[in-house]
Amino acid sequence: MGRPIRLVFTVRKFFCRNSTCSRKVFTERLPDFIEASSRLTKRLRTAIQDIGFATGGKGGEHLGDKLAMPISETTVLSSLYLVPLPEIGQVHVVGVDDWSWRRGKRFGSILVNLETHKIVGLLADREAESVRQWLATHPEVDVVSRDRGKMYIDGVDSKRVLQDFPRSFAVPMSTKIL
Numbered sequence: 001m002g003r004p005i006r007l008v009f010t011v012r013k014f015f016c017r018n019s020t021c022s023r024k025v026f027t028e029r030l031p032d033f034i035e036a037s038s039r040l041t042k043r044l045r046t047a048i049q050d051i052g053f054a055t056g057g058k059g060g061e062h063l064g065d066k067l068a069m070p071i072s073e074t075t076v077l078s079s080l081y082l083v084p085l086p087e088i089g090q091v092h093v094v095g096v097d098d099w100s101w102r103r104g105k106r107f108g109s110i111l112v113n114l115e116t117h118k119i120v121g122l123l124a125d126r127e128a129e130s131v132r133q134w135l136a137t138h139p140e141v142d143v144v145s146r147d148r149g150k151m152y153i154d155g156v157d158s159k160r161v162l163q164d165f166p167r168s169f170a171v172p173m174s175t176k177i178l
């Protein structure tokens with residue numbers, strides 16, 4: 001473990017004779033093994049993503065070192081960006097609340113599917129207009145619940161609005177992003 005290796009591959013190249021072709025050269029890909037122009041194998045990328053989700057950037061760098069996967073925190077974070085977002089699906093009951101970009105300093109809005117307790121959206125601000133825009137892309141929403149803050153109420157005019165966050169629908173602490 002911890003011994004660097006260098007993988008050298010011989011791959012085929014195909015040339016296009018069409019003079020108007022914008023590409024001309026087609027290099028064989030290894031889709032099961034590595035993404036095009038990536039320096040990490042898919043297996044290593046997945047491992048780094050798992051480390052990143054568990055620890056974050058700096059922590060991931062430290063842990064990666066210990067596990068003989070020397071990677072920078074930048075690589076950990078950029079690897080997380082490559083993970084596709086989960087399908088949001090149909091949302092019928094949505095809760096709107098504050099979340100902070102920086103603890104107690106700058107706030108955005110968090111939207112939670114109150115039936116599955118999964119986060120379905122993060123908005124950059126707490127403006128009613130942003131909530132309205134999000135709702136416009138989810139016409140299937142029947143009920144909007146908000147915790148505090150009157151500003152959201154204006155964003156949800158055509159929906160049924162619960163004034164108080166019903167405790168039975170309370171969002172678990174783990175979904176709070178601080």
Ligand SMILES: [Zn+2]
Nearest residue numbers: 016018021024
């Ligand atoms: Zn071509």
